[in-house]
Each structure stands twice: as structure tokens, then as C-alpha cells.
Amino acid sequence: MIESSSIGQAFAGNRGRKNAFGPALREAxxxxxxxxxxxxxxxxxxxxxxxRVLLWEEVERLLRKYEKWPGSFLMRRALQWLSLSGMADIRPAVRSAGPPVTWKCERCGYRGPLLRQTPCAICGERCVVCEHCLLLGRARTCFPLFIFSPPDNRTFAGSEIACRTAPLTEAQAKTVERIRANLSQHRQVLVWAATGSGKTEMMMTIVADWLNRGKKVLWVTPRKDVVLELKPRLEKGFAGRRVIALYGGSAQTLETGELVIATAHQALRFYRSFELAVVDEVDAFPLYGNRALEEGIGRALSPGAKKILLTATPPPEWKALGRREILPTVLLPVRYHGYPMPEPALKREWRLWQKISKRKPIRPLSAFLRQVVERKGQAFLFVPRVEDVSRVLRWMKCCEPDFYREARGVFAGDLQREQTVRHFREGKWRFLVTTTILERGVTVPAIHVAVIGADHPVFTAAALVQMAGRAGRSSSYQEGEVWFLTDEKTDAQLRAKREIKWLNDCAKKEGFLKDGAYNL
Amino acid sequence: MGRIIFEGVWSSLFSQPPTCEFCTAFVRRPSPFAPVRERICSTCLAGVELISGPFCPVCGRKQEAGADHLCPDCLCLAEEERIVNRSPVVYSGKAKEWVSLFKYRGKESLATPMGRWMAEVVQTHFAHTGISVITFVPLHKEKKAERGFNQSELLARVIGARLGLPVLPLLGREKDLASQSRRNRQERLLALKGAFQIEGEGCEKCIRDRTVLIVDDVYTTGTTLRECAKPLLVSGASRVYSVTFAR
Incomplete structure (x- = not known):
């Protein structure tokens, strides 16, 4: 693709030879x-x-977008100029010089079995392609990756703009103060805030500090849905700032602004651009345990930048780090409306799945459905596997035909997923049978939660806490109940229950808790 | 160091279940001889339309129940022009997604499950036809250099390895640079006239009196495959069959 051009020579020189740019300089x-x-x-x-961190085709697309594309010959020369003057670094997109264990995708930082060596008709050799970040555009050994140094002056000029959010509660204001104090001393802070405690509002207050100082902020979330949900909220809160939303298929993928909301993968296209990162739902897929994406976020931040890790359910090893004061942790155990979180009730039912398959009556489940209707609420019925959605619906059709008429199912690959969820939010359906896809980031006011088959291994303690956290989020409806329907008690269920109880106790001790419907 | 060894031992004792061949979902461990449709997750399987039951005996298109004659497209063709084709799935839904992921996004690892699925189809439908050589629809040189690989070639290699048959690049492509998928029916028919020819001199020997199987990714109108078959038949191939991933 780029052989026998100045940039190609610079690239070839960079790949193997000691005198990196020798051949490039020898050209006329x-x-x-x-x-x-x-x-x-x-x-x-x-x-x-x-x-930015860009592949050749992305450079072309970006410059064409701004109508600055000078043609590929001049562009190669200009890129070579940038490289020689130290403003850009050219690397092979996948580093595969040594034995396979040392291979690494330079774009996403991935090492492992998804780096595959294939015969390549572009360079005519066998070279390595990274299938980990394939959806961002193909990265191969024979493609150059350009890392452009950030501008010297990273701050942007601009006046102070007040951040418009709902006023913080006393507990939230206290937490914000503690986060600020911690950030002034430490590089990163773990914010452990209960589900429905108003994390977004608190973060907006802190983000406003940084933006008013002229510093760019990156807001990372694990999923595209959340990016889409956050964008209007942040745009409203920070009217007058450039807020950019990046996700797969976004029209803004190559733009940059003062506040960038991005999925973890999109953050891979930045290099030392941001002074603060807010990493939302750090314990969720795909971020948790994915070193490549973690490094990517690290690369997008400038050397002295701060990082806020945000979660409602930190994994046990992080809690341990917090206790040993290695990872500074700020705890907010109370919801914004001051009512406690509903504690889950364990309902054991012998041979639950056989009964569902054979459509035999299940008393606790029927009782749950009836109670939802009586209290004029809606309910999530969480199931562990995709095929269980239709099983539970079939059970309802047979055993509870009245309720079946008000029920729908949804799962990840469902083509009508967005529509069904929207209708459910509008109140068109009373019951939604769903897999764990709706475990996070969904707020429906009058909700009850039942986890059917809560002993299945996909329901970890964190997932159970998150699902239980869907209930009682609105201050006006405090009747939501959380039931775990299960064959047997598992460690995860007990731990989830204990954790919710512990958070409620903490809130009580600090005197934040109002007497609510649950304090019987 | 100790941790790495521990994790290695641990994961070999309690390994994760295998993942679906097309997505990242975990599936139940299949038996070693299980066909591809039993190796993929239920979501993926629900997203594709398998070609089973009545299909057109020539082009392999899925037909409504009760139909046992040729499909309207094949009826329009002269008898000597018809090439018998079989495919595992209908070109819709997930199958469309996979083909574009494979071809345009360059996820080359998809060649393995797709090719194996096609090999199963060859085994069921062409078992007694005595296929002795496999070839594939060629890409124009420039196109191949742009994409980096020929998707049909990758599929053919998987099928060949699976069935123990030689895969030979018998065909070359001179004409036609623009992509076939952006044309309508009439343009496709015209654009491909005489686009393929036998490549190299030693090939004639491999073709004469042999049954050849042509591999392609998608069968839409079948023009490409018929054009590919022409030079093969002219060079003395006894019969030509074709297999594509989607129909």
C-alpha cells in the first residue's frame, strides 16, 4: 500500500534498521x-x-472530513515531516517482530490468541492482524499506525460556565468534597456509590471543575446505550461546551471536543489528550479484567492526569486494596432520595426449572406477579440464559394467562430490543422478562424485581446487587420488592444480600437515612 | 511467576467452556463430530435461516413446502448453462452480517466455521459426484491487493483441508474491477461476460475429464459461477458443481 513512497521508506526503516530513517533521508x-x-x-x-492514534485510512478520512486532504503523495511527505520533527511516531499497527508471545497490537494493546498470522496480499508476506479491535478498522503488521503528539498547550481557552445540575443532597455534597480532597493527593480514586445515589450528578460537578480550568475530560462507559443516554443529559448540564459522543457507528468518531463521552474502544484513538477520566461502571464487561482497554484509557490521558473509577459494586480485590489504603476509596451508601435500598428476599422453590418447563404452578412466582399488579407497579423478571426468556413466557402463558397478556421478553440479540424496552418504559407492558442486559443503567420508576433461578453462575454477587438496585429508585414509589427465586442458597445471593444490608446500615450510621417503607 | 504457573494449571484443570464460532457467547462443549450448526450459540442459530427441506434442485434456493420443481430463475436458463449449487444458509439476517464482517471488515477467522459448514453441505449433496479438484472464484489482482485476501480462496482452503481434496487456483480474472454487489441484475449479467479465463499452462491437465467444485461466498444471481464454469467446461472438465456459503 505504501511501499516506494517516502512514508513507506520511513516506515520500513523504522521497522528493522538501527538507523531508523536512513533510507528516507537518502531519497532525492x-x-x-x-x-x-x-x-x-x-x-x-x-x-x-x-x-490522536490513527491508521493511514483514518488519517485520510479525518482530513477529507475537514476538507484538508492534500492528495496521498503530499500527505506522505507531510507525515514524514511530522515524524522526523518528532511530532508524530510511526509504528507497525501490530508489533510482531519477535516470537508470538511478544506480539502486541499497538493500537489496542492486546496480546493473545486473537492476533492471527495470515498470508497478506497487501504486503505479499505472512503478517499479523489483530481481531480484538477489528471493528475499529483493521490493524495489520504492514499498516502504519501514527501516534501524533498532543499540542504543547493542552488547555483550551474559554470562560467559566456554571454547570447546571439538580442541587446536590447533603450526602452527595460531602462525597464530592471527599473526592476533590482525594484527587488533589492521589492519581486515582475509587468511588463506591450505591445504586441510584446520583453518581452522574456528582460527577458532573467534578467535571465542571476541570472544564472551568480549561482541561479536557474523557467520560468512559462500557456500553453504547449509556453513551446515548448520557449525551443529552451532559449537553444540558454543560450548555455552551462541545460535548462529543463516540461509539461504534457514531457520526462524530473522528471529532474531538472539550468533553468526550466514549465507549472504552473509542478511547483507543486518543493519545495524551485528557486531564481527567471518569470511568463509569468499571467492574462491568468489557472493561473489567481487560488489560488492553485499561491501557488504552491510560494512553488517552496526559501524564499528570487524574482518574475517577465509578462503580456500585466494586470487585472484592478492589475492596481489599481500599482497606489497605492502596486505592483511595470514597463510599456513598445512600440513595439521592435518602430512602434505603430494598433488601432482597430469598424464596426457595424446589426444582424451579423443571416446574417452569413442565408448566407446573410455582406459588412464589405467582404471588410475586399478583403483588406487582396489586401495587400498580411494573416488574423486571431476570433470567440467566437467552433461551429461558421464552421458557418463562411459555410458563406464564399456561399458568398465569392474565399476566401473560401484559408481558414481553427481551434479550441481547433481539431485533426489537430497543422498541420493547421503550414501550416498557412508557408503561405499555407490565412485565419484562429479560437477561442480564438490563442489569445496569436502567431507571423505571415503579419497578419490582424478581430474579428467576438466582443460583445460576451468571448471577454473581455484583450482578445481583445491580439487579436489586433497579427497585425503589424513585422517591415517589417506595413499594418495590426484590425477590430471588432459587433452588438453593448460593454464596453470591447471600453476599449480595449482606452487601445491600451493610450499605443501608452505613447510611443509617451516618444519619442520612430517612424512614422509608422498608424500615419496618 | 508463581501466579502465572498457578493460573496456567488452574485454567487447564478448569477450562472455560468453548465459545460460539461466530460470536463470543459460551456454548456447551460439543462432541468432536458435531456439525457446525450444533457448535454455534442459540442466538446465532436463531438468526440464520437454514436451507433444509424443499429447495431448487439446480441453484439450491430455499423453496416453499410442497414445491419440487426448479425455481423461476433456473427455468429461464438453458439446460447446458445450469450449474448445480448448494449452500447451507439463506443470505439474510445473521448470515448477511457474517459475510460482511468476513469480507469487508476482514475477520478472516470466520473462514473456518463458514468453510466447515460448506464442507458439510458438500458431503451431504455431492458425496457421489466424484469431485476431484476444488477451485475458487478469483479476485482481480488490484482488488486482492486492496483487501489483502480472497475470501473465496480462504473458504476453499478450509473445505479442501476438511475433505482432503486439492485446492488449485485454476481461474484468473482480467475484466471487472467494480464490485458486483453494487450492480443490478442486468448490469451483472453484462459486466461479467468473458471476465474469467484459465490461468497458467499446466492447469489444463488438472481440468480435463475431472469434476470441479467452484467455491464462492454468496450466490445471488449465479452469473459469476456460470461465467467461471464456462472456461472450465471449455477446457474439458467433465462436470462443474458449486458451493457457496449463502444463497
């Missing part, structure tokens, strides 16, 4: 006018590319 030297033209071009395009 650029003289007078051409040299000035290339230098001017390089100076013109650098501000657009600064602080």
Missing part, C-alpha cells in the same frame, strides 16, 4: 519550494491530528 532531497510547501502543510494539519 526536497528542495526549496517543495520543502516549504511540505512544512506548511505539516504545520496546517498537525492541529487537526494532534493527540
Amino acid at each position: 532531497p526536497m528542495m526549496g519550494e517543495e520543502m516549504t510547501a511540505v512544512r506548511e502543510l505539516a504545520a496546517e494539519i498537525h492541529p487537526l491530528l494532534a493527540g
Whole structure:
């Protein structure tokens, strides 16, 4: 693709030889006018590319978007100029010089079996392709990856704009103060805030501090749905700022702004651009335990930047780090409305799944459904596997035909997923049978929760806490109940129950708790 | 170091269940001889339309129950032009997604399950036809250099390895740079006339009096496959069959 061009030579030189840019310099030297033209071009395009990590085709797409594409010949020369003057680094997109254990995708930082060596008709050799970040655009050994240094002056000029959020409660204000104090001393802070405690509002207050100082902020969430939900909220809160939403299929993928909301993968396209990162739902897929994505977020931050890790259910090893004061932790155990979280009730039912398959009556489940109707609520019925959605619906059709008419099912690959969820929010359906896809980030006011088959291994303690946290989020409806329907008690269920209880106790001790419907 | 060894031992004792061949969902461990449709997750399987039951005896298109004649497209063709084709799935839903992921996004690892699925189809439908050589629809050189691989070739290699048959690049492509998928029916028929020819000199020997199987990714109108078959038949191939992933 780029052989026998100045950038190709620079790239080849960079790949193998000691004298990295030797061959590139040996090419017929650029003289007078051409040299000035290339230098001017390089100076013109650098501000657009600064602080990005891009493949050749992405560079082309970005410059075409801003109508600055000078043609590929001039562009190669300009990129070479940037590289030689230290404003850009050229690397093979996948590092595969040594034995396979040392292979690494330079774009996403992935090492492992998804790096596959295949015969390549582009370079005519066998080279390595990264299937981990394939959906961002193909990265191969024979493709160059350009890392553009960030601009010297990273702050942006701008006036102070007050952040418009709902006023913080006393507990939230206290927590914000503690986060600020911790951030002034430490590089990162873990914020452990109960489900429905108003994390977004608190974070917006802190993000406003950074933006008012002229510093760019990156807000990372694990899922696209959350990006789409956050964008209007943040745009409203920070009216007058450039808020950019990045996710797969977003129209803004190559733009950059003062506040960038991105999925973890999209953050891989940045290099030392941000002064603060808010990492939402750190314990969720795909972020948790994925070193490649974690490194990617690290790379997007400038050296002295701060990081806020945000979660309602930190994994046990992080709690341990917090106790040993290695990872500073700020705890907010109370919801924004001050009512406690509903504690889950364990209902044991012998041979639950056989009964569902054979459509035999299940008393606790029927009781749960009836109670939801009596209290004029809606309910999530969580099931462990995709095929269980239709099983439970079939059971309802047979045993509870009245309720079946008000029930729908939804799972990840469902084509009508968004529509069904929207209708459920609007109150068109009373019951929604769902897999864990709706475990996080969903707020429906009058909700009850039943976890059917809570002893299945996909329901970890964290997942159970999150699901229980769907209930009682609105201050006006405090009657939501959480039931775990299960064959047997498992460690995860007991731990989830204990954790919710512990958080409620903490809130009580600090005197934040109002007397609510649950304090019987 | 100790931790790495511990994790290695632990994961070999209690390994994770295998994942679906097309997505990342975990599936129940299949038996070693299980066909591909039993190796993929229920969501993926629900998303594709398998070609089983009545289909057109020539092009392999899925037909409504009770139909046992040729489909309207095949009826329009002269008898000597018809090439018998079989495919495992209908080109819709998930199958469409996979083909574009494979071809345009470049997820080359999908060639393995797709190719194995096609090999199963060859085994069921072409078992007694005596296929002795496999070839594939070629890409134009420039196109191949742009994409980096020829998707049909990757599929053919998987099928060949599975069935123990030689895979030979018999065909070359001179004409036609633009993509076939952006044309309508009439344009496709015209654009491909005489686009393929036998490549290399030693090939004639491999073709004469042999049964050849042509591999492609998608069968839409069948023009590509018929054009590919022409030079093969002219060079003396006794019969030509084709297999595609989607129909």
C-alpha cells in the first residue's frame, strides 16, 4: 500500500534498521519550494491530528472530513515531516517482530490468541492482524499506525460556565468534597456509590471543575446505550461546551471536543489528550479484567492526569486494596432520595426449572406477579440464559394467562430490543422478562424485581446487587420488592444480600437515612 | 511467576467452556463430530435461516413446502448453462452480517466455521459426484491487493483441508474491477461476460475429464459461477458443481 513512497521508506526503516530513517533521508532531497510547501502543510494539519492514534485510512478520512486532504503523495511527505520533527511516531499497527508471545497490537494493546498470522496480499508476506479491535478498522503488521503528539498547550481557552445540575443532597455534597480532597493527593480514586445515589450528578460537578480550568475530560462507559443516554443529559448540564459522543457507528468518531463521552474502544484513538477520566461502571464487561482497554484509557490521558473509577459494586480485590489504603476509596451508601435500598428476599422453590418447563404452578412466582399488579407497579423478571426468556413466557402463558397478556421478553440479540424496552418504559407492558442486559443503567420508576433461578453462575454477587438496585429508585414509589427465586442458597445471593444490608446500615450510621417503607 | 504457573494449571484443570464460532457467547462443549450448526450459540442459530427441506434442485434456493420443481430463475436458463449449487444458509439476517464482517471488515477467522459448514453441505449433496479438484472464484489482482485476501480462496482452503481434496487456483480474472454487489441484475449479467479465463499452462491437465467444485461466498444471481464454469467446461472438465456459503 505504501511501499516506494517516502512514508513507506520511513516506515520500513523504522521497522528493522538501527538507523531508523536512513533510507528516507537518502531519497532525492526536497528542495526549496517543495520543502516549504511540505512544512506548511505539516504545520496546517498537525492541529487537526494532534493527540490522536490513527491508521493511514483514518488519517485520510479525518482530513477529507475537514476538507484538508492534500492528495496521498503530499500527505506522505507531510507525515514524514511530522515524524522526523518528532511530532508524530510511526509504528507497525501490530508489533510482531519477535516470537508470538511478544506480539502486541499497538493500537489496542492486546496480546493473545486473537492476533492471527495470515498470508497478506497487501504486503505479499505472512503478517499479523489483530481481531480484538477489528471493528475499529483493521490493524495489520504492514499498516502504519501514527501516534501524533498532543499540542504543547493542552488547555483550551474559554470562560467559566456554571454547570447546571439538580442541587446536590447533603450526602452527595460531602462525597464530592471527599473526592476533590482525594484527587488533589492521589492519581486515582475509587468511588463506591450505591445504586441510584446520583453518581452522574456528582460527577458532573467534578467535571465542571476541570472544564472551568480549561482541561479536557474523557467520560468512559462500557456500553453504547449509556453513551446515548448520557449525551443529552451532559449537553444540558454543560450548555455552551462541545460535548462529543463516540461509539461504534457514531457520526462524530473522528471529532474531538472539550468533553468526550466514549465507549472504552473509542478511547483507543486518543493519545495524551485528557486531564481527567471518569470511568463509569468499571467492574462491568468489557472493561473489567481487560488489560488492553485499561491501557488504552491510560494512553488517552496526559501524564499528570487524574482518574475517577465509578462503580456500585466494586470487585472484592478492589475492596481489599481500599482497606489497605492502596486505592483511595470514597463510599456513598445512600440513595439521592435518602430512602434505603430494598433488601432482597430469598424464596426457595424446589426444582424451579423443571416446574417452569413442565408448566407446573410455582406459588412464589405467582404471588410475586399478583403483588406487582396489586401495587400498580411494573416488574423486571431476570433470567440467566437467552433461551429461558421464552421458557418463562411459555410458563406464564399456561399458568398465569392474565399476566401473560401484559408481558414481553427481551434479550441481547433481539431485533426489537430497543422498541420493547421503550414501550416498557412508557408503561405499555407490565412485565419484562429479560437477561442480564438490563442489569445496569436502567431507571423505571415503579419497578419490582424478581430474579428467576438466582443460583445460576451468571448471577454473581455484583450482578445481583445491580439487579436489586433497579427497585425503589424513585422517591415517589417506595413499594418495590426484590425477590430471588432459587433452588438453593448460593454464596453470591447471600453476599449480595449482606452487601445491600451493610450499605443501608452505613447510611443509617451516618444519619442520612430517612424512614422509608422498608424500615419496618 | 508463581501466579502465572498457578493460573496456567488452574485454567487447564478448569477450562472455560468453548465459545460460539461466530460470536463470543459460551456454548456447551460439543462432541468432536458435531456439525457446525450444533457448535454455534442459540442466538446465532436463531438468526440464520437454514436451507433444509424443499429447495431448487439446480441453484439450491430455499423453496416453499410442497414445491419440487426448479425455481423461476433456473427455468429461464438453458439446460447446458445450469450449474448445480448448494449452500447451507439463506443470505439474510445473521448470515448477511457474517459475510460482511468476513469480507469487508476482514475477520478472516470466520473462514473456518463458514468453510466447515460448506464442507458439510458438500458431503451431504455431492458425496457421489466424484469431485476431484476444488477451485475458487478469483479476485482481480488490484482488488486482492486492496483487501489483502480472497475470501473465496480462504473458504476453499478450509473445505479442501476438511475433505482432503486439492485446492488449485485454476481461474484468473482480467475484466471487472467494480464490485458486483453494487450492480443490478442486468448490469451483472453484462459486466461479467468473458471476465474469467484459465490461468497458467499446466492447469489444463488438472481440468480435463475431472469434476470441479467452484467455491464462492454468496450466490445471488449465479452469473459469476456460470461465467467461471464456462472456461472450465471449455477446457474439458467433465462436470462443474458449486458451493457457496449463502444463497
